[in-house]
Amino acid sequence: MRNSLNPIILAAACIAAFGMAVPAAAQSGGIPRTAAGKPNLTGLWQAFGTADWDIEDHSAEAGPFYQLGAVGAIPPGQSIVEGGDIPYLPAALEQKKKDYANRWKDDPEVKCYMPGVPRATYQPFPFQIIQSQKDILFAYEFATTNRLINMGKPEEAAVDTWMGTSNGHWDGDTLVVDVIGFNGKPWLDRAGDYTSDSLHVVERYTMLDANTINYEATIEDSTMYSRPWKISLPLYRRREKNARLLEFKCVEFSEQLLYGDLVKKTPDSK
Amino acid sequence: MRKQIFLLSSALALLALASVPAAAQSTSSEEGKTDKNWSAPETPWGDPDLQGTWTSDDTWGVPFERPKQYGTRRFLTEDEIQQREKRVEQSQEFIDKGGPAHSPAVAELEAKEKGETPPPAQGRYGRGVDAAPVPGHWGEFARRASPLTSQVMDPEDGHIPPITPEAAKLLAEKQEMRRKQDSYVDWSLYDRCITRGIAGSIIPVIYGNGLEIVQAPGYVSIRYEMVHDVRIIPLGDKLEHAGSGYRSYMGDAIGHWEGNTLVVDTTNFLGKTAIGVNGDFGPPTSEALHTTERFTRTGTNTIDYKMTVDDPFTYTAPWSYEFPITHEAGYQLFEYACHEGNMAMRNMLSTARMEEAKKAAAAAKQ
Numbered sequence: 001m002r003n004s005l006n007p008i009i010l011a012a013a014c015i016a017a018f019g020m021a022v023p024a025a026a027q028s029g030g031i032p033r034t035a036a037g038k039p040n041l042t043g044l045w046q047a048f049g050t051a052d053w054d055i056e057d058h059s060a061e062a063g064p065f066y067q068l069g070a071v072g073a074i075p076p077g078q079s080i081v082e083g084g085d086i087p088y089l090p091a092a093l094e095q096k097k098k099d100y101a102n103r104w105k106d107d108p109e110v111k112c113y114m115p116g117v118p119r120a121t122y123q124p125f126p127f128q129i130i131q132s133q134k135d136i137l138f139a140y141e142f143a144t145t146n147r148l149i150n151m152g153k154p155e156e157a158a159v160d161t162w163m164g165t166s167n168g169h170w171d172g173d174t175l176v177v178d179v180i181g182f183n184g185k186p187w188l189d190r191a192g193d194y195t196s197d198s199l200h201v202v203e204r205y206t207m208l209d210a211n212t213i214n215y216e217a218t219i220e221d222s223t224m225y226s227r228p229w230k231i232s233l234p235l236y237r238r239r240e241k242n243a244r245l246l247e248f249k250c251v252e253f254s255e256q257l258l259y260g261d262l263v264k265k266t267p268d269s270k
Numbered sequence: 271m272r273k274q275i276f277l278l279s280s281a282l283a284l285l286a287l288a289s290v291p292a293a294a295q296s297t298s299s300e301e302g303k304t305d306k307n308w309s310a311p312e313t314p315w316g317d318p319d320l321q322g323t324w325t326s327d328d329t330w331g332v333p334f335e336r337p338k339q340y341g342t343r344r345f346l347t348e349d350e351i352q353q354r355e356k357r358v359e360q361s362q363e364f365i366d367k368g369g370p371a372h373s374p375a376v377a378e379l380e381a382k383e384k385g386e387t388p389p390p391a392q393g394r395y396g397r398g399v400d401a402a403p404v405p406g407h408w409g410e411f412a413r414r415a416s417p418l419t420s421q422v423m424d425p426e427d428g429h430i431p432p433i434t435p436e437a438a439k440l441l442a443e444k445q446e447m448r449r450k451q452d453s454y455v456d457w458s459l460y461d462r463c464i465t466r467g468i469a470g471s472i473i474p475v476i477y478g479n480g481l482e483i484v485q486a487p488g489y490v491s492i493r494y495e496m497v498h499d500v501r502i503i504p505l506g507d508k509l510e511h512a513g514s515g516y517r518s519y520m521g522d523a524i525g526h527w528e529g530n531t532l533v534v535d536t537t538n539f540l541g542k543t544a545i546g547v548n549g550d551f552g553p554p555t556s557e558a559l560h561t562t563e564r565f566t567r568t569g570t571n572t573i574d575y576k577m578t579v580d581d582p583f584t585y586t587a588p589w590s591y592e593f594p595i596t597h598e599a600g601y602q603l604f605e606y607a608c609h610e611g612n613m614a615m616r617n618m619l620s621t622a623r624m625e626e627a628k629k630a631a632a633a634a635k636q
Contacts, residue, residue, distance in 0.1 A: 034487075035314045042486040113610045114498075128502050130484050130491040132321060133314050137484040137491050139500040144465075144520075146493050146500040148482060148603075161605040185610070242510070245502050247518035251464045251609045255454045262619035264452040264626070 030210045031173075036133065039173050039207045044238040044245060046126040047215070050077035052109075052119065054191035055231060056085055064104045080122070082230040086193065092224040100192030107190050111258060112250035114145045114162035116186025117179045117201050118217040118231065126238050128245040136168060136175070141248050149177050157181020160197055175205040188219075198223045211237040310530045310567050315487045317505075318530045320567055323482050323602060324595040326575075328412045329421060330474040331357075332593065334546060336420030336428025344428070345417045354415035361411045408477045413598065421473070424578075424590040431587040433553050441553040451622030454615060458550035459543060462615070463497055463608035465519040468536065468561065469577060470549025471499050472595070480603045481595070483565075490525055490532055495603040503534055511537050517557060519543055532565040545579050556583035571597040 032040040050058070057079045063072035079085070088096060099106055109115060115123055125141040136149040149168040157165035160183040168177040184197030204216040213235040220228040311319040331354075346354065381388035420428040433441065447456045460466050471494035472481065478496030485491070493500040503525040512522045522538035539559045546552035559581040566574045576592035579585065 040487075042489065108610075111609075114605075114607060128491075130486045130489050130502065132484050132486055134321065135484060137482075137493065137500075139491065139493070139502055143609075144499055146498060148484065148493065158602075159604065162607050162610060163605060242512070244504070244512065244522070246512075246516065247520060249464055249519060251462060254609075255462065259454045259615055259619060262616060262623055263454070264623065 031207045032210055034131065034133070038170055039175070040131060041129045041136070041175065041205060041207065041213065042131045044126050044128050044243050045213060045235045046124075046238055047122040047233055047235050049080070049122070049233060050075045051080045051122040051231075051233060052124055052189055053077060055080050055122075055189045055193060056191070058191070080231045080233045082232060087226045087229050089224060089226055096192045096194065098192070099187070099194050103190055103192050107187055107192075108185060109142075109187070109190060110254070112143050112254040114143060114186065115140075116162055116182060116188075116195065117147075117164055117166075118203065118215075118219070119186060119188055120145055120163070121203075121215060121217070121235070122233060125248060126243075126245060139245055141245055143248065143250050149175075154178070160184075162186055164199075164201070171204075173206060175203075177203040177205070179203065196221055196223050205235075208234070211239060308569060313485055317485060317487075317490075318527060318532065318567060319485070320483045320490065320532060320565055320573060321485055322597050323480060324573055324597055325410070325479045325481070325601055326472055326474040326593060326595050327410045327479050327598070327601075328414050328474075328596055329416050329418065329593040330410065330412050330476070330479070332416045332418045332421055332474075334421045334473070334551075334591070335430060336422060340419040340428070342426045342428075343419055344423055346415075346419055351415050351417055358412055358415055410474075410477045410479050413596075416593070418593060421591040421593050422589060423592050425587070430552070430589050431585050433585055434583065437553040437556075437584040444554060451618055454619070457615070457618075458548065459519070460497070460548040460550055463612050465497055465499060465543065466494075466549035467543025467545075467555075468501065468520055468563075469545040469579075470543060470547065471496065472575065472577075473547055473591075474593075475547055478606060480601060482603055490534075493603070496606045497608045498606045503532075511535075514538065521559070521561070528564075530566055532563075534561075534563040534565070536561045536563070545577075553584055555579075555581050558583040568594070 034040045053074055054077060058074070058077050060076040061074040063074055065072045104110060109119075109123075114120075120127065120138075120140045120142065123140070123142050127138055127140040130137040130139070135151050137146065138149065139146040145163065147163045147166055149166045151168050154167035155165065157180050160181050162183060162185060164179040165181040166177050166179050168175060170176070179201040182195060182197055182199040182201075184195055184199065187194050198221045200220040202218045202220075204214075204218075206214045206216075208214050214232065215235050216230060216232040218228050218230045219225070313319045313321070378388040422428045422430060425431060448458070450456045454462055460470065465471075472479075480495040482493045483490065484493070488505055490503045490505065491500065492503070499520060501520055501523050503523040505525045505527070507526055509524045511524060516522070517538050517540045519540050519542070521536040523534050523536040525532055525534045527533070537560050539555060539557060541556040541559060542554045543549040544552040544554055559579070561580070562578040564574075564576040564578075568574050572594050573596075574592065575595050576590055578588055578590040580588040
């Protein structure tokens with residue numbers, strides 16, 4: 001495909017759409033750079049594919065509600081796990097299978113709970129990166145999840161959280177984000193791939209060109225896996241003329257599920 | 271009151287009206303004047319730099335609307351500030367010496383263990399069993415006496431203009447719902463852990479007043495601790511809002527600079543959130559809401575924040591409130607996993623159903 005990343009066209013499109021200045025010193029090899037010379041990741045990004053359904057190979061499958069027919073079915077996907085399969089320890093694999101069997105009930109995403117890292121990256125929703133001269137904000141559309149990457153002196157996790165504590169630094173042109181302090185509650189996908197609070201994730205964001213990031217994450221948890229393992233997939237810039245982060249506050253969509261049994265029954269309620 | 275258990279939304283409304291002590295300091299605009307060497311910092315790409323962690327703690331205790339005795343006076347006198355300073359010192363003592371067991375019930379248990387007489391319940395928290403609304407170390411307090419008589423400053427009398435009859439009807443309906451425990455929809459968007467809206471996310475309350483500003487060329491972003499909300503504000507003079515068919519609780523924001531001031535124009539609201547404490551105190555706003563915010567850095571550790579509210583469906587005239595937000599050493603934001611930890615919802619609803627069942631059983635026996 002013809003390379004449509006002509007920097008001049010990109011700059012003109014940005015200015016026309018948002019009146020915003022495309023960063024100066026940009027477009028060496030098409031990668032926009034900050035004044036400090038680092039790749040500029042600011043923008044609206046999204047993963048494609050179906051990793052959120054299942055990060056390993058998976059065939060198309062019927063969904064939990066036949067009433068939704070094809071719309072409610074599970075699309076196929078190829079593994080984003082390098083090597084294909086997650087290297088589960090036997091006990092963890094047994095737990096994964098139990099979680100898989102109960103996934104519609106137990107997947108925290110169904111309840112609009114925060115997705116953790118790396119799942120937030122490949123959910124079917126975009127996220128905005130705001131890269132300042134200091135720290136970097138990631139704002140995810142799903143449930144208004146957000147996290148600040150500390151680019152200064154690394155900090156310890158003060159408390160275990162859903163999104164962990166993120167410390168970042170540059171390794172050449174790659175943004176490396178080390179995430180610790182998880183609470184063990186998020187899943188990695190909808191297929192029962194749960195996590196523990198020993199989880200340690202190291203992400204690597206490398207721009208391949210102005211509109212593509214190669215995303216890698218090394219996942220380590222000696223209580224669950226026989227060795228550290230890696231996922232990788234590309235992230236694409238959302239290039240619609242008026243693209244912006246929208247709001248998906250899904251708590252309301254989960255309330256009937258979570259609290260419906262406690263709602264006062266009226267004569268005409270079911 | 272039917273609800274025995276402490277409810278953040280209603281109690282906060284009461285607490286917001288009580289003048290909580292605040293320590294003395296010059297107004298935000300004076301900080302810049304007294305430091306002659308200070309000039310507004312810029313980002314490497316030449317935008318005014320508003321970045322950092324900020325909190326509205328210092329305005330905690332300042333009434334939202336102005337008590338009538340101040341008339342059109344926006345600032346306290348020196349004497350009045352000194353009175354506030356005394357109460358700030360008292361609250362600082364409370365933090366320093368109160369210890370983790372601010373709860374009278376816990377103090378009682380501890381005294382019992384030691385075979386001592388429990389201490390008398392103190393101050394405003396001495397209202398009954400476990401009257402301390404939150405563990406002491408959660409609570410946020412003003413560090414300085416705010417010189418403000420109220421947060422609302424336009425109109426001149428510091429009072430929100432009258433609301434429309436339609437808004438009054440919606441407010442009455444909302445208040446009726448808040449008295450019920452029939453369903454999760456009877457609760458505020460805050461207690462449901464959905465959002466506090468853009469005003470409710472910055473108006474100070476007893477905790478969670480922090481926000482972080484992160485900028486990039488072409489953007490300002492604001493993330494609020496409670497309820498882990500975030501706004502991405504693209505900058506430019508010719509930007510367009512999203513189409514009117516797309517609406518959200520936090521609205522669609524566009525920003526531009528006027529000198530050192532960030533002006534944020536927000537539309538496309540879903541309505542429903544109130545411009546008041548926790549986004550629930552006051553009438554729900556409408557889809558017609560249009561807000562203008564102004565952020566101006568006035569010192570190393572201070573930003574002046576002003577919000578102008580224009581919602582002709584709800585209010586009979588536009589109005590504004592204004593206060594400083596400050597940077598405090600050691601103050602940081604934490605993850606506010608509200609929905610994930612919302613035990614209160616199930617506890618309240620299940621208690622209400624149980625009470626109803628008990629009443630029904632008792633009635634059946636007669």
